[in-house]
Amino acid sequence: MIEExxxxxxxxxxxxQALYDETYENYKRFINPPLARLMKLSGSPVEVRASGTxxxxxxxxxxxxxxxxxxxxxxxxxxxRVVAAVKxxxxxxxxxxxxxxxxxxGRLARKLAELTPGDLSISFFANSGTEAVEGALKLARAATxxxxxxxxxxxxxGKTLGALSASGSPEYRLPxxxxxxxxxxxxxxxxxxxxxxxxxxxxxxxEPVQGEGGxxxxxxxxxxxxxxxxxxxxxLLIADEVQTGLGRCGYWFACERDGVVPDILxxxxxxxxxxxxxxxxxxRPELWDAAYGRSPLLHTxxxxxxxxxxxxxxxxxxxxxxxxxxxxxxxxxxxxxRGAQRVAQAFPxxxxxxxxxxxxxxxxxxAEGYAGTIVPEMLKRGVxxxxxxxxxxxxxxxxxLTVRASEVERALxxxxxxxxxxxxxxxxxxx
Ligand SMILES: Cc1ncc(COP(=O)(O)O)c(C=O)c1O
Numbered sequence: 001m002i003e004e005x006x007x008x009x010x011x012x013x014x015x016x017q018a019l020y021d022e023t024y025e026n027y028k029r030f031i032n033p034p035l036a037r038l039m040k041l042s043g044s045p046v047e048v049r050a051s052g053t054x055x056x057x058x059x060x061x062x063x064x065x066x067x068x069x070x071x072x073x074x075x076x077x078x079x080x081r082v083v084a085a086v087k088x089x090x091x092x093x094x095x096x097x098x099x100x101x102x103x104x105x106g107r108l109a110r111k112l113a114e115l116t117p118g119d120l121s122i123s124f125f126a127n128s129g130t131e132a133v134e135g136a137l138k139l140a141r142a143a144t145x146x147x148x149x150x151x152x153x154x155x156x157x158g159k160t161l162g163a164l165s166a167s168g169s170p171e172y173r174l175p176x177x178x179x180x181x182x183x184x185x186x187x188x189x190x191x192x193x194x195x196x197x198x199x200x201x202x203x204x205x206x207e208p209v210q211g212e213g214g215x216x217x218x219x220x221x222x223x224x225x226x227x228x229x230x231x232x233x234x235x236l237l238i239a240d241e242v243q244t245g246l247g248r249c250g251y252w253f254a255c256e257r258d259g260v261v262p263d264i265l266x267x268x269x270x271x272x273x274x275x276x277x278x279x280x281x282x283x284r285p286e287l288w289d290a291a292y293g294r295s296p297l298l299h300t301x302x303x304x305x306x307x308x309x310x311x312x313x314x315x316x317x318x319x320x321x322x323x324x325x326x327x328x329x330x331x332x333x334x335x336x337x338r339g340a341q342r343v344a345q346a347f348p349x350x351x352x353x354x355x356x357x358x359x360x361x362x363x364x365x366x367a368e369g370y371a372g373t374i375v376p377e378m379l380k381r382g383v384x385x386x387x388x389x390x391x392x393x394x395x396x397x398x399x400x401l402t403v404r405a406s407e408v409e410r411a412l413x414x415x416x417x418x419x420x421x422x423x424x425x426x427x428x429x430x431x
Contacts, residue, residue: 016058016059016060017058019046019048019058020045020046020058023046023058024036024040024046027039042372042375042376042379043376043379043380044379045057045058045059045061045379046058050065050077050078051076051077051078052076052077052078052400052402053065053076053077053399053400053402053403053404053407054077055077055384061382062382063379063382063383063384064382064383064384064399064407064410064411064414065077065384065399065400066378066383066384066385066397066398066399066411067384067385067386067396067398068398068399068400069269069274070211070243070269070386070396070398071211071242071243071248071269071270071360071398072269072270072274073270073274073400074246074247074248074269074270074273074274074316074320074325074400074401075270075273075274075316075319075320075325075400075401075402076274076400076402077274077400078274078275079273079274079275079315079316079319079402081315081318081319082272082273082274082275082312082315082316082319083275084315085311085312085314085315086275086276086308086311086312086315088311089104089307089308089311090308092307093307094306094307094308095303095306095307095308096305096306096307098302102305102307102310104307104310104311104314105125105305105306105307105310107310107314108123108125108310108313108314109122109123109125111314111317112267112280112282113282115252115317116252116253116265116282117253117255117256117260117261117265118261118284119261119284119285120261120262120264120265120282120283120284121282121283121284121285122282122283122284122285122287122288123280123281123282123283124139124280124281124283124299124301124304125278125279125280125301125304125305125306125309125310126268126278126279126280126281126301126304127277127278127279127301127303127304127309128158128268128277128279129157129158129163129240129242129243129266129268129269129279130157130158130159130160130163130164130279131158131160131279131301131304132242132266132267132268132279132280132281133157133158133160133162133163133166133205133240133242133266133281134158134160134162134163135281135299136203136205136238136240136264136266136281136283137149137162137163137166137203137205137238138162138291138298138299139264139281139283139287139288139291139292139299140202140203140236140238140263140264140287141202141203142290142291142292142298143202143236143287143288143290143291144202144203144234144235144236144290146200146201146202146235147181147182147202148182148183148184148200148201148202149165149166149180149182149183149184149201149202149203149204149205150183150184150185150186150194150197150198150201150203150204150205150235151166151167151168151183151184151185151186151204151205151206152168152185152186152187152188152206152207152210152213153168153185153186153187153188153213154168154169154188154210154213154214154216154390154391155167155168155185155188155205155206155207155210155213155240155390156168156169156207156210156211156212156213156389156390157205157240157242158242159172161176161179161180162180164176164179165179165180165181165183166183166205167390168185168188168213168390169212169213169389169390171390172389172390184197184201188206188210188213188216188218189216189218189219189222191222191225191226191229194226194229195229195232195233198229198230198232198233198235199233200233201233201235202235202236203230203235203236203237203238203263203264204226204229204230204235204236204237204238205238205240206223206226206237206238206239206240207239207240207241207242207243207244208223208239208241208244208249208253208254208255208257208258209243209244209249209254209357209360210390211243211244211360211388211396212243212388212389212390212391213388213390213391214362214364214388214390214391214393214394215355215356215360215361215362215388215394215396216355216362217355217356217357220257220258221258222258223239223255223257223258223260224258224259224260226260227258227260227261227262230263236262236263236264236287237260237262237263237264238262238263238264238265238266239253239254239255239260239262239264239265239266240266241253241254241255241265241266241267242266242267242268242269242279243269243360244357244360245265245267245269245270245271246267246269246270246271246317246320247270247320247325247326247329247358247401248270248329248358248359248360248398248401249329249333249357249358249359249360250326250329250330250333250357250358250359251326251358252326253265254357254358257357263283263284263287264281264282264283264284264287265281265282265283266279266280266281267279267280267281267282268280270316271313271316272309272312272313272316273312273313273315273316273319274316274400275312275316276306276308276309276312276313277309278309278312278313279304320401323402325401325402326401328401328402328403329358329359329401330358332359332399332401332403332404332405332408333356333357333358333359333360333361335405335408336356336359336361336397336399336408336411336412337354337355337356337361339408339409339412340354340361340363340397340412340415341354343412343415343416343419344363344419346416346419347419347420347423349366349423349428350365350366350370350419350422350423351363351364351365351366351419352364352365352366352431356397359397359398359399359400359401359403360396360398361396361397361398362388362394362395362396362397363394363395363396363397363415364391364393364394365393365394365395366393366429366430366431367393367429367430367431368392368393369426369429370393370422370426370429371387371392371393371394371395373418373421373422373425373426374395374415374418374419374421374422375387375395375418377414377417377418377421377422378411378414378415378418381413381414381417381418382410382414383410383411383414383415385397385411385415386398397411397415399411
């Protein structure tokens with residue numbers, strides 16, 4: 001029996017401790033018991049509100065958000081222009097009636113066609129990254145008439161069955177086998193293996209920088225070579241920019257680092273400025289025609305393409321441009337990368353390497369065990385950070401693109417203290 005609760009408002013009807021207890025209990029009993037226990041052990045508080053780069057917990061303590069919702073909060077939390085756009089659209093119409101044209105959804109697709117490289121121009125809107133990846137994989141199959149998908153080891157594309165099949169972590173895939181076949185995985189960065197795998201493939205799906213795989217930045221030219229190999233094999237190139245896109249890596253789209261135009265580009269996370277869920281793929285028109293030109297209802301979504309998400313995304317894209325956030329991502333990213341490398345030099349037995357591009361920075365530890373101490377120690381010092389899903393010995397630092405130089409320094413101080421605390425507590429754990 002679920003107890004009746006009264007006055008359990010989000011913001012103040014309960015004492016801070018009672019709010020924590022109630023929330024933890026609900027997670028432990030009704031959401032994900034083992035994860036709830038793990039989060040409690042890691043010292044995770046209850047989030048209550050957030051603004052800019054800061055999240056406030058149930059006790060009113062402020063945290064600089066360097067986990068950034070795993071890349072969602074490119075504009076920080078609750079950017080006023082995005083919130084205002086959403087509030088005003090909420091009064092007009094929230095979800096699409098689906099039987100009529102929607103002006104905002106149309107404008108968003110047009111804007112994405114203008115912003116994305118080359119002739120990418122037809123958008124499909126979904127509600128998450130994994131859904132957008134599903135759409136991209138289906139489009140590739142239908143357009144080419146081929147089934148095989150090539151993907152990279154350690155890549156991450158989402159957790160629905162199709163996207164999971166392309167993801168590179170056996171840990172997440174194996175319990176659900178058999179997955180969607182045929183998918184072949186090749187080492188990230190290895191163009192010889194890619195050339196072999198691409199025979200008869202519909203597409204190669206790849207992240208321009210692997211996020212969840214441990215912030216792996218390929219050598220410049222990798223994507224350009226992959227583009228050439230796909231062309232030679234008659235396969236499509238799908239750039240999964242769910243995490244790297246929209247300024248995160250210091251480019252509008254990280255594939256621009258190599259001057260590459262993919263056939264399909266996938267976006268989600270930051271697209272609506274951290275206020276509404278959204279996902280999208282943007283494709284070359286001839287692919288869309290080949291796949292769906294005669295059957296336009298083959299791939300659809302009830303909630304995808306809502307006016308509310310479109311209003312948020314249009315405002316978010318304007319803010320990215322008007323506040324020059326991509327330049328800030330480059331400048332603050334360079335500061336964060338250099339700073340973390342400097343801090344790490346004092347702890348060679350804890351940190352193996354610090355790497356990144358723009359404001360996606362990974363701290364690779366010598367043993368996974370350190371991460372379980374470093375992330376909570378940073379949290380104690382008022383900074384959130386997170387490990388990467390496919391490589392838990394890599395801690396990611398992924399703050400909003402609005403982050404200021406002084407906030408980067410505060411995060412670096414917290415990292416330094418946390419590395420020290422981890423070494424004091426655990427000593428040398430080996431490689
Ligand atoms: C590169 C990439 N693709 C796809 C996804 C899946 O997105 P979502 O969690 O919104 O389904 C993620 C999520 O981290 C991602 O990083």
